[in-house]
Structures are given as structure tokens and as C-alpha cells.
Amino acid sequence: MAIIRIHGLKVRSLIGVYERERLAPQWLVIHVELEYDASRAIASDALADAVDYEAICNRLGELAARSRFILLESFAAAALAQLRELPAVTRIALRVLKPAAIPAADAIEVALAYP
DSSP: OEEEEEEEEEEEEOOOSSGGGGSSOEEEEEEEEEEEOOHHHHHHOOGGGSOOHHHHHHHHHHHHHHOOOSSHHHHHHHHHHHHHTSTTEEEEEEEEEETTSSTTSSOEEEEEEEO
């Protein structure tokens, strides 16, 4: 098994409960940990047999750009659903942070996992 970690992926999304949050996209920070069977990728040394982390980052960025969720939990669930579509992935840990949610806090975080 292999683990891929994506740290601090910054994406912009129109997200939030309050009217002030619905005026313009804001930054979200995503951390992902994926566990998968890398034996084929190791044997072939081919991207086609591996988990393409650049494609994952692009996919999450596109999800954020087009989404209009109210809750951070809803965005995190949609991101987790997309990650679950990846072949050979057996475990996912996802953390989504919203740095500007509460001025007195560094960030608010929602964490989801599969399984």
C-alpha cells in the first residue's frame, strides 16, 4: 500500500451561510490523504497505473470554483465523493479549512474520511 498526501491545496469557492460570504469567492485549504495499492504503478513506472495527484488537485479546484454550497460540510462531502471515484483507493482522509470563517480563529476545519 502507498499513501499520497496533498498538503495545503488552496482553492477558491463561493461558500458560506452569511450574506457577506456570498458576495465573492473565498479561499479554502484542502488536505488529502489517500491510501491505494501502488503495486501496478511501481511495477510499470507509468502514470496510467498510479493515482494522478495533479489531476486530483485540478478536480478539487474545479469543484470549488463551480460549487455554491452553504456549508463547509457539504463541500467536503462532495469532494470526498469525487475522491471515492478514484480506482484502487482504499482509504481517504479529507480536511477542508476555511481560513476567513471566524476572524478570531486561524481557520475552521471539517474532516471526513472513507471508510
